[in-house]
Amino acid sequence: MENRKVYLNHHTNLLELEEHMYPLVDVDTPNVFRNLFHYDEIPKIAFNDRIVPHHMPDEIWITDTTFRDGQQSRAPYTSEQIVTIYDYLHRLGGPKGKIRQSEFFLYSKKDRDAVYKCLEKGYEFPEVTSWIRANKKDFELVKEIGLKETGILVSCSDYHIFYKLKMKRSEAMKHYLSIVRECLETGIRPRCHLEDITRSDIYGFVIPFCVELMKLMNEYQIPIKIRVCDTMGYGVNYPGAVIPRSIPGIIYGLMVHAGVPSELIEFHGHNDFYKAVNNSTTSWLYGACGVNCSMFGIGERTGNTPLEAMVFEYAQLRGTLDGMDTRVITELAEYYEKELGYHIPPATPFVGKNFNVTRAGIHADGLLKNEEIYNVFDTAKFLDRPPLVSVSNTSGIAGIAHWINTYYKLKGDAQVTKESPLVVELKKWVDVQYDEGRVTVLTDHELVDKINEISETMKIDF
Template sequence: MENRKVKFDSHTNLLQLEEHMYPLVDVKTPNVFHNLFPYEEVPKIAFNDRIVPHHMPDEIWITDTTFRDGQQSRAPYTTEQIVRIYDYMHRLGGPKGKIRQCEFFLYSKKDRDAVYKCLEQGYEFPEITSWIRASKKDFELVRDMGLKETGILVSCSDYHIFYKMRMTRKEAMEHYLSVVRECLEIGVSPRCHLEDITRADIYGYVIPFCLELMKLSKEYQIPIKVRCCDTMGYGVNYAGAVIPRSVQGIIYGLMIHAGVPSEMIEWHGHNDFYKAVSNSTTAWLYGASGVNCSLFGIGERTGNTPLEAMVFEYAQLRGTLDGMDTTVITEMADYYEKEIGYHIPSRTPFVGSNFNVTRAGIHADGLLKNEEIYNIFNTQKFLNRPAMVAVSNTSGLAGIAHWINSYYRLPDEKKLTKDMPLVSMVKEWVDKQYEEGRVTVITDNELVKVIDESCKKLSIALV
């Protein structure tokens, strides 16, 4: 205790006692935390009530894995589709580049062609980075393509080290460090993907490994990023939960004990237990500058943290969108549905067809009087999607007119009023449905069909 230094922390403006160093604990048998993850039972969330302080970084951002993790769970995108989505990402991120990076595979010629096409766009953000096998040949490929950074898989739980890699912790660390050094030797910045960190021995392996990474970074004067990969979605954001499941505990350990600066820490979450968004937000709050996301959450198994969700989390935490153009989110959703053929579930927040549609009759009445009552924010302004009211037996002429105006996004000079013949014809059809015993709301497809037929009878066109 007497030999430990007292130093000033500029972030908290408090004197702090220097922490102990954490050497590698090279166990003979794997520690797979079966007390927390008994395979024949539901995983357990345990608490020790060790609380760590908030440590929001000066700057936070989003990185994207749509073209890497996102492509591992669906048919590969074409080169043209990748370039189009990359263009959308650039527009969404805005002039400050809040969508900081996109990562790409480099395995095939098609992968590399897509990277070249995106590089030709000349955008500063999102910066194009790669994800490759840990080999010198692949590192040289990254350098030759003009990329500054690449991801490297460095699985860190004993499940992976002992059972998949058939190594000891010491052997795995030495192997990883030699690969990282090879990457640094040719001037490429490594991004170390700590796979399965929420089942890893944080103080016995992860922190000692990251301490060595920071030594290499200092030796070569090249940044080394650490991506915390919650591969199985086990992370929790509850105060006082034990590591390795505690998100804030992991981030605290990396910053305070391993000396990894916030701008070099990134969180990569999965949604197996419905916690991807809350865990990513927690990572920001406790010191990670980056959260790694996939568009619409498309990714392995239950998917990754949805990128569009973190855009709105950013705005709620910072009180500003910092130039991000959120209307692009709706354009991307339309592109996926109409051009790529990907079906977005109707109740998906921000992008699903029903996300801002009010169906209950009493709610619809409130929405028609003042949309702030039942709409989360001005969805017309931020997503170019007006609040909608589903049509039922309680909608009335005004409700049907509102539905048509909103669904077809009619400009003010073309908006329908409740006394117009088209509205009356649609209401007659709706009333007949319920007179014959219907109890469910009318679907959008049904209404579009009836409106089309009615327009033909009236010899008019809505758009």
């Protein structure tokens, strides 16, 4: 106790006692946490009520994996599509570069061509980084292209170390450190992807490994980033939950016990248990500066943390968008659907076609009187998407006019009124549908088809 150092934590302004060192715990048999992860049972969430403090960093940001993890579950993007999406990400991130980085594959000529074209843009943000196989040849490729950072896979659970790599922990650590050292020798910043961290022995392997990484960082004076990969989506944000499932516990351990600074910690979540967004936000709250996302959550299995979700999480936590242009999210959604043929589920928050559509009659009545009653925020301002009222037997002629104006984004003199011939004729058709026994709301597709038919018949320029 007498030899442990007392130091001032400048983030909390409290004197703290230096923690004990955590050496590698080498084991002969893997610790796969059978008490939590019994394969023929649903995984368990256990608690020990050990609470760690909030530690929101001074600055937080988003990083992007749309072209790496987001591309592993869909047909590969063309080089032109990658460049177009990269342009959108640059605009979305705003002048402060809140979308800090984007990672790319380098395996094929198509991938490398896209990287070169994105680099030619000259954008400071998102910084172009890579994800490669952990070998010297690929490190040299990264250096040749001119990238300053690359991701390296360093799987950290005993599931991977024993069953996939067929190694012991000490062998895996030695292997990983040699790979990271090779990367540092080329002058490139390594980003260590700690795969499957939420099933790993945090204090028996992860913390000792990260301590050694920090030693290498000091030796080479090159930053080493730690990506906290919740590969299977097992992470939880509940206070007092036990590690390795506790995201607050993992972030705390990395900062306090491994000495990893917040700006070098990045969370990468998957959505297997519907927790990707909450776990990403929790990582910010407990000390990680970065959260890694993909557009619309497209990624392996159930997907990654949706990037657009974290834009709005950022604004809710910080009270400002810090220059992010959220209208670009709608442009991206339209690009994915029209140009890439990607179907966004209609109920998807912020981007699904029904996310701000009111169907219930009583809700529609309230929305028409004051849209704040049933709209999450000014969606017209932030997403170029005014709220819609679906058309049914309770909509009335005013509701039909409102639907046309909002769906077609008509402004000023171009707007239709209750007296417009198109609206009057459409109202007659709607009434007939419900007079004949219909009970469901009319779909956008049905309404558009009927509007086109009426416009052609009545020679209305619409």
